Amino acid sequence: MPDVLMLACVVMAATLVVGLVPMVRSTSSVERMLTAQLLGTNGVGLILLLAQILDMPALVDVALVLALLAVIAVVAFTRRSGGSERA
Amino acid sequence: MNTLSWSFLDILLVIALVLLAGAALRARSLRQSIILFIAFGLVTALVWARLRAPDVALAEAAIGAGLTGALLLTALRNRPSEESRLVSNNGMRWGGRWGNVAITVSVSLVALGIGWAVLYGMNDTQSGRLAGQVGSALELSGVSNPVTAVLLNFRAYDTLLELAVLLAALLGILSLGGGRATHCTVDPIATSLRGWLVPLLILTAGYQLWVGAHAPGGAFQAGALLAAAGVVQHLAGRAHAGLPVGAVLRVLMVSGIGIFMTMGLWTFLGGRGFLAYPQRWAGELILLIELFATLAIAVTLILCYLGSEPERRRITPAGSKP
Numbered sequence: 001m002p003d004v005l006m007l008a009c010v011v012m013a014a015t016l017v018v019g020l021v022p023m024v025r026s027t028s029s030v031e032r033m034l035t036a037q038l039l040g041t042n043g044v045g046l047i048l049l050l051a052q053i054l055d056m057p058a059l060v061d062v063a064l065v066l067a068l069l070a071v072i073a074v075v076a077f078t079r080r081s082g083g084s085e086r087a
Numbered sequence: 088m089n090t091l092s093w094s095f096l097d098i099l100l101v102i103a104l105v106l107l108a109g110a111a112l113r114a115r116s117l118r119q120s121i122i123l124f125i126a127f128g129l130v131t132a133l134v135w136a137r138l139r140a141p142d143v144a145l146a147e148a149a150i151g152a153g154l155t156g157a158l159l160l161t162a163l164r165n166r167p168s169e170e171s172r173l174v175s176n177n178g179m180r181w182g183g184r185w186g187n188v189a190i191t192v193s194v195s196l197v198a199l200g201i202g203w204a205v206l207y208g209m210n211d212t213q214s215g216r217l218a219g220q221v222g223s224a225l226e227l228s229g230v231s232n233p234v235t236a237v238l239l240n241f242r243a244y245d246t247l248l249e250l251a252v253l254l255a256a257l258l259g260i261l262s263l264g265g266g267r268a269t270h271c272t273v274d275p276i277a278t279s280l281r282g283w284l285v286p287l288l289i290l291t292a293g294y295q296l297w298v299g300a301h302a303p304g305g306a307f308q309a310g311a312l313l314a315a316a317g318v319v320q321h322l323a324g325r326a327h328a329g330l331p332v333g334a335v336l337r338v339l340m341v342s343g344i345g346i347f348m349t350m351g352l353w354t355f356l357g358g359r360g361f362l363a364y365p366q367r368w369a370g371e372l373i374l375l376i377e378l379f380a381t382l383a384i385a386v387t388l389i390l391c392y393l394g395s396e397p398e399r400r401r402i403t404p405a406g407s408k409p
Contacts, residue, residue, distance in 0.1 A: 006092040013099035016130075020103055023126060024110040029118055036126045040152075043129045047136045047144075058141035058303040061295070062148050065308065066132060068291060069153025071284060072315050073125050075277050075322050076157035 002053060009049045016042045033077050040070040100137060103130045121159045128152035142234045142303040145295075149311040157318050158392055165394065229369025231301040238305065239373045243362045247351070250344045250380060257340065257387045261396060277322035285329075288316035296381050300370065306343075306377040310384025317389035327397035328389050336386065336396065343383030346376055 016039060023035040044063045051059035107130060111123035128151035135144035221233050221241065228236035238246050292312035299305035321328035330336055338345075350372060351362045359365065364372045390396065 003089070003092075006089060006096075010092050010095045010099070013096050013103075017099050017103050017106075020106050020126075023123070024106055027115070029116075029122060032119055032122045036122050036129070039126050040129055043133050046133055050136050054139055056139065056141055059136050059144065061298070061303065062132065062136055062141060062144045064291065065145060065295075065312065066129065066148040066152060068284070068288060068312070069149065069315055070129075071280065072153055072318055073156035073160070075280060075319065076160045077122070078276060 005049055005053050009046060009053065012042060012046045012049065016046070029077075033074060037070060037074055040066065044070075096137065100130065100134050104134065117163055118160075121156065121163060124159070125152060125156035128155065145303050145308050149308040154311050154315055154318070154388060157315075158388075161392055161394075227366055227369075229364065229366070229371075229373055230299075232299060232303065232305075234303065235299050235305055235373065235377075239376060240364065240369060243347070243376075246380070247344065247347045247362070250347060250383065253384065253387050254341065254344055257390055260391055260394065277319060278324060281319055281323040284319050285316045288312050288319070292316070292381065292385075296374075296377055299377060300374065306380035307384060309377075309381040311388065313381060313385035314388035314392070317385065318392055321389075321393065328393060330386065330389055330397055332397055339382055339386045340390070341383070343376075343380040346379040350376060 019035060019039055019042065023032055023039070026032050026035070044067050047059050047063040047066065051057060051063070104127070107123055107127040111120050111127055114120040114123055128147060132144045132147040132152050135141075135147055218233075221237055224241070225231065225233055225236055228240040230236050230240070289312075292309040295304040295312060296306065296309040297304075299309070317328040317330065331339070347362075350364070354363050354365075355361045357365075
């Protein structure tokens with residue numbers, strides 16, 4: 001069982017790195033922000049897996065905080081782009 | 088099999104970290120740099136989680152990945168737009184080539200120094216000394232989480248000074264800023280988010296504050312979560328971001344350092360020494376200090392976000408401002 005979790009962990013980390021390609025190469029801020037959110041979701045999953053593998057329940061709290069705060073950045077971002085159009 | 092998987096995971100995380108750092112430095116506009124920096128913070132939190140350091144991962148998730156992004160985006164929003172192209176392909180405009188060389192050399196030296204310190208610490212035969220001391224004295228501290236024991240009891244002095252640094256930074260911002268806090272547009276997304284996100288953030292902040300006594304958590308994480316609740320309030324059109332106004336706000340700003348100093352003087356006058364808590368009450372005193380430190384940190388971060396104190400008069404309905 002731990003092996004399966006570990007494998008899932010590596011696969012998720014690999015998708016995270018693949019997800020970085022549009023992040024690094026894209027020229028559009030919106031695309032980058034969306035990719036950052038995707039990475040956020042990926043990261044939350046990865047931390048939850050690590051919490052199981054390393055047997056550290058405290059990491060679940062880390063995932064909780066990440067999931068809650070990832071929203072703030074995207075809302076601040078959308079507001080910023082809306083504000084620039086109006087200004 | 089397992090060692091191989093761990094090495095794969097480590098390599099992937101290192102690739103992600105280096106890619107993001109490079110991209111953030113080379114991005115064409117500051118706005119894109121900020122987005123890359125948010126992602127960098129996220130991967131950093133992942134790395135700390137993988138290194139079995141949940142306390143650092145939590146701090147990075149709360150402050151590095153979460154709130155700093157919103158703070159930076161708002162700071163950028165309040166800058167003249169042509170300034171957002173400060174970073175060009177040739178690097179920083181103000182430094183030129185030699186400036187870049189100087190920055191690279193000094194940063195590399197600092198990195199090498201830190202690397203050497205880590206290597207030295209790991210190879211030092213006595214490296215377990217401090218951790219062992221904390222472990223053996225943990226029962227005296229009033230809490231069972233060694234990190235909280237160090238931050239709020241054994242080295243409480245450091246935390247007191249950190250709060251002083253935060254207060255000094257806030258005073259600097261307040262003396263420079265002004266008039267920006269009332270500028271507030273209503274964001275439909277934020278308005279619909281507010282209803283469920285703000286209570287969740289406040290609840291999680293309370294949980295982090297409480298859990299800090301026996302598991303990773305504590306005042307800084309709780310303060311960052313509370314501040315995020317304030318940021319959502321502001322984005323949803325509450326110009327004062329849920330903060331009180333006038334004297335109450337000022338008291339909250341200094342409450343963290345105030346309660347700390349009061350405790351310190353009380354124990355000092357009681358003949359125990361500065362911030363040497365009586366052992367029987369240590370747990371309760373630490374919780375009390377952390378409670379006020381949380382409030383002070385949250386207020387400080389929200390005010391950093393707003394850039395100035397909210398207006399004294401009450402804003403009547405949400406989002407009535409232009």
